[in-house]
Amino acid sequence: MRAVDLARRVTADPLLRLLAHGFATTYGRPPGAVWRAPYAFRLAASAVDPGPPPAAAAPRTDWVAAANWYVAAAVSPRADGLLRCGSLNHPAESAELPLTGPAAPAPGWAARPYAVLRALAAAGFGRGGADLHVNATLPDAVGLPVAEPLECAVALALADVHAARGARPLSRAELADLLGAAVPGDHGLRRAALFGRAGRLLAADGSTDRPLPAPDDGPAPSLLLLTARTAPAGGDLADNGAGAATALATAVREALTAGARSASWPGTRPGRSVLLLMPPERRTAVRTAVIDAFRRCDLPVPRLLRIRVTSAARRED
Incomplete structure (x- = not known):
């Protein structure tokens, strides 16, 4: 070996x-x-x-x-x-x-x-x-x-x-x-x-499988993971009280207004992170809307992580 x-x-x-x-x-x-x-x-x-x-x-x-x-x-x-x-x-x-x-x-x-x-x-x-x-x-x-x-x-x-x-x-x-x-x-x-x-x-x-849907034959959409910083490690949104839940809901609503096409949980149950799908040209506007929403709720700016759909597990040689 x-x-x-x-x-x-x-x-x-x-x-x-x-x-x-x-x-x-x-x-x-x-x-x-x-x-x-x-x-x-x-x-x-x-x-x-x-x-x-x-x-x-x-x-x-x-x-x-x-x-x-x-x-x-x-x-x-x-x-x-x-x-x-x-x-x-x-x-x-x-x-x-x-x-x-x-x-x-x-x-x-x-x-x-x-x-x-x-x-x-x-x-x-x-x-x-x-x-x-x-x-x-x-x-x-x-x-x-x-x-x-x-x-x-x-x-x-x-x-x-x-x-x-x-x-x-x-x-x-x-x-x-x-x-x-x-x-x-x-x-x-x-x-x-x-x-x-x-x-x-x-x-x-x-x-089956399919590509990420791009409306009107436009560029492939972007994925942005939004995570509230105030939830305790390993907990879900309910563990953090009404403040974080309100901020996250507000941020999602404003992200959709700013051009995000959808918002959903990345796992099997609701938690402290939301996956936003959007046209690539709306990414900056969505990020700004999310950050402003948390600031208005007097909560720390959330984590925002770009997600790209990639390939399966592989060996490193």
Whole structure:
């Protein structure tokens, strides 16, 4: 198995170099594989196609897509059935956990990756164990779901390094089925992380895909993620009181007035972030309207993050 020495590669993404360096520092060897998986998000059908559907049309489905921000996992195989895991985002919360037999308590950040790798081990993939280091490039407060892309990056990396040692390769379709059967989560977001295509939306049920709709054959629309800064980490909008809810509702209303075509939650339930879809020429006007709305409500200026629809998870060589 060829080691991936990204830490010394000056042309590599700096965050991937940092991850590879953290892995080598922690485990005394470079990783055998580094995989990145994109953050994924949902767009409600009503956000993509405003207005009632034609009478003869099939019921609308929500859409999912991969974003131009990622989580990454660095892995090397072991042969003793143990998972040693660490995170750049939680440097004081590393762990050594068994992949077979009774499960051990895992740090909060590692609970989902641990469940994924135990499920893969139970299915015969990666039972020998692994050293694992991960990094999420966006803070939780941004509001994009991180669990599903992290699961995909970890599972792809583990399957990769064990296949390099002679194990049966695990296809992405098989991986999606294993994750869907073994670990609770949003199957649509996993599909986006595993099968996303640049510039295209995937049906959440996996049935079809389409480009981001551009009215009147104009340029592709822009996506802007609006996140209230006042919500507590990990909480939803209700945790923050009426003030933030009012500011967010006001900002959305004024964004629509300023030219945004739609607003929807990026995850499966309402939270503190809203995804705005707009013509690219209205982006500056929408940003200004959103910022002014929060200032009038005496709240901090929200985070505004441009989102581009990108491709699925990939190995970093």
